[in-house]
Amino acid sequence: xxxxxxxxxxxxxxxxxxxxxxxxxxxxxxxxxxxxxxxxxxxxxxxxxxxxxxxxxxxxxxxxxxxxxxxxxxxxxxxxxxxxxxxxxxxxxxxxxxxxxxxx
DNA sequence: TACATGACTCACC
DNA sequence: AGGTGAGCCATGT
Numbered sequence: 001x002x003x004x005x006x007x008x009x010x011x012x013x014x015x016x017x018x019x020x021x022x023x024x025x026x027x028x029x030x031x032x033x034x035x036x037x038x039x040x041x042x043x044x045x046x047x048x049x050x051x052x053x054x055x056x057x058x059x060x061x062x063x064x065x066x067x068x069x070x071x072x073x074x075x076x077x078x079x080x081x082x083x084x085x086x087x088x089x090x091x092x093x094x095x096x097x098x099x100x101x102x103x104x
Numbered sequence: 105t106a107c108a109t110g111a112c113t114c115a116c117c
Numbered sequence: 118a119g120g121t122g123a124g125c126c127a128t129g130t
Binding site: 025041042057067 | 110111112113114
């Protein structure tokens with residue numbers, strides 16, 4: 001592709017625009033950026049973020065309404081904590097997308 | 105150039 | 118609710 005260099009920036013902007021208490025899926029973010037089908041790319045882009053980043057990466061979850069980390073991992077615990085803190089609760093292992101999805 | 109690897113999705117079962 | 122398999126696409130070796 002030609003503009004992948006700028007895609008990262010677009011993704012950051014979209015993610016940064018997700019309001020607290022709301023979540024968006026990787027696929028949604030990609031689509032909103034104008035690159036449907038780039039869900040995996042969104043994931044790899046968030047992976048590049050430095051630990052001290054202020055980007056609300058935790059508001060991005062997968063289409064199943066689940067956190068894309070092994071439940072026992074530290075990242076999983078951290079993401080769950082940050083979401084709970086904003087009022088995004090989980091039923092079992094998944095988040096109610098119906099209730100918290102941003103922009104439907 | 106070919107193959108493996110993901111913070112993914114969708115359709116089924 | 119949970120598992121599988123095929124499709125997806127940039128990256129890294």
